[in-house]
Amino acid sequence: MNPPPLKLDFHPLRESLYNELHARPFQVLPCPSQVSHLAVLTTPEQRNAQFHHWQELHAQLGQPIPHQDDSCFEATFGDLRIRRELHMEFTSYTFIHLGASQGHQPFQQTGLAGLPEGWLERLTGTVVAAFHLDLQPVNASQEPEPGAIRRHFDGERLVGSRPAEGKAQVWSSFKLHGDGFGRFMIINSGLSDSQLGRLTQRLMELETYRLMSLLALPEARDMTPDLNEMDHTLARITDSLTDDATVDEQKVLARLTDMAARIEAFRAHSTFRFSATRAYHQLVLARLAVLREDELSGHLTIREFMNRRLTPAVETCESVSERLDDLSRRVGRASDMMRARVEVAIQSQNQQLLASMNQRSKVQLMMQHTVESFSVVVISYYLIALMRMAMDVAQEAGFDFNKPLLLGLAIPTTLGLVYLTVRSIRQRFLKLAERDQG
Template identity: 65%
Template sequence: MTFAMFKLEQHPLRTALYDELHSRPFQVIPCPAKVTHIALLTTPEQKTAQFEHLCELHRLMGVPEPREDVRCYEKSFGSFRLRREQHMEFASYTFINLCAAGGQSDPFAETGLTPLPAGWLDQLAGQVVAAFHLQLQHVTHPPEADISIIRPAFEGSRLVGSCPQNGSARVWGSFRLHSDGFGRFMVLNNSMSNSQLGRLTQRLMEIETYRLMSLLAVSLARDISPDLSDMDQQLARITQSLADHHHVDEKAILEELTDMAASIEAFRARSTFRFSATRAYHRLVLTRLEELRENEMSGHLTIREFMTRRLTPAVKTCESVAYRLEDLSRRVDRASDMMRTRVDLSIQNQNQALLSSMDKRSQVQLMMQHTVEGLSFVVISYYLVGLLKYLLDATYDAGLTFDKSLVIGGMIPVVMFLVWLSVRRIHHKFIKLAEKKQDKL
């Protein structure tokens, strides 16, 4: 959208930010009316199929099809109205029948689904989570007569009722599935305008839908809880064995801890989104209950009291399992750190023992080297004296007269000294080379 008189640069989302607050406006519902609300868990593919199925409804009703799929779509087919809303993980349909016949013995004999073409609803893609009827009618009797008149419409179920909006209407419900597979609410309008009635109806639909969506995690929490208890006991046994300083098989314990960590991560992958969604839906339910501004009807739980008593413990159960998952994950990490520390210390002790053994072997090798050097010193001296003896023999045979025994005896100390001096110089030379290499490193 462009604004002719507005010359400043526009953020690309500015228009969308304004439209966001008006994307799901409250409906204006006249009284009497029969309303049916259905919420279905959907995948992206199913949402596409739902839009195509919505277009098919328009063709069956003889009206133009919608051009594009939007988050909130409303269409009136004369006295029949349809509203479709897309949420993060579910889509909801609200069917409003404004020409329902009155005076029937069963108020729910005719519903918001009655004007739909036969078979259309059966082909709707998705998994139904919430499905309930709302009967909106004017008050024709005093509050004291409500139970005797309304209870048959709820098939004898125990009723929850209140006077929302400071007594402007009376609301009855059972929060149960009835014989037709739908839940039921009855709204008796006393002095509400069509706009107020539409807002009240919207809040009731959201309370029931979000209540059921928040409870999706309860089954998952119950499935996970026994496994968490088993792992908790297993971890307690492992940490106790570490605390007792008993000899343990580090490799086996590390394998157990690794298996537990893998199982916990698998549980977290399954449950993190579901538990987070439960907390969000629960907060929405509490917000909508606040907006009802209920007054109590004598002898009956209000909707808020019923939700607080029944829904909140279920949500707390999910939060408890989520906390146990996180706590168990941290404890497994700490136990793994302790085991790795034990393994590291064991490896260091082994390395220290190995270094001590190598040091001892080095000392033995050094002693052997000194022994070999001593022997080599004698051997080299012996061979040098032998070579010099050949030289003296040749000189003596050439006619030079001298005492060979005396000369050879005098040469031995000189040769041995020279050999010792040479070996020592060579030894020091190698030591200096080694020291220079060490300094470079």
């Protein structure tokens, strides 16, 4: 009898975290059997359509219709077992024909044999991986020769190895055949059904992740000519900054801004794809490590084949991604340099403008002083004229005084008073200006 549960504050995701470890259990596969595997790129809208298509299959085969789109759903319809798995950007379908007869010819029948006619053609999405796996039992002393196996791969060069400590053989050409599918042959000489299921699952994941990791390669190749052109343009711009002091900063800055916009557009379209390539490649390496391959009759093992073909492609994508980042940094530094030059040029122009304004201010001040001098004389002249008129009126009225003497004394006195008054007014305005600036 289990003890009563403790009343603890459990995290709401605790149960789902436990279930995640068991969400995609390994298959248990009898031998012989045929397996077909598809990986389909999907959008959120297509994923809904795929689920309805999945429900339609259950209805056609007379099975209970699922109402919840689980991350991993497996159903058996007689001799047909179908497994549907949801991944981040693709959905995988595994079709297993469990009724294969002993001694059947490889690939004459596939895991798709039990599907209703036309159902697979109506599948929504873009197929990236599609391949058949044929599982053949054999005694260790009766393993077929590589030449006999090659006939089932249209005579193509084979890649083969002994995984699982030599208890099986795995063969493939890693090429598409006439039906548009790839092919794997697993010759089982000592694996249990659960071991065979794990080996098959790892091979399916290996091939799927290999193809998914290569999706970025065409994009990297398409980018390379543009990156070469931008690299050369940036080098010419940088050289011009060191050799030509009369470069048009505004024009160069506009070219750098346009180049930066193109680089950011490339990064926006490729960052996710390149990151996914790195992640899928790591998964491929992990699956290769678990296979524990031994060499088979001098053929390339799957690990050797991947290291020779897949790794350079992934490194090409890595190189283009790093080149994008490097170009972005270099364009940023060149743009900062050009902005600094533009700012220095603007500051120089501002200094020249300030010097010119200062010179004009001095001229205006000198002119103002001259005008003030003339103003003192003019005002004094009119004041003395008024005084003379007043004296004339006073003499006519009968007052007796020495008019020339009074006018002679009034002239310097008037000039002095007018000068002091104008100077006082100017000082008052200067103080007001200084107070406003403070």
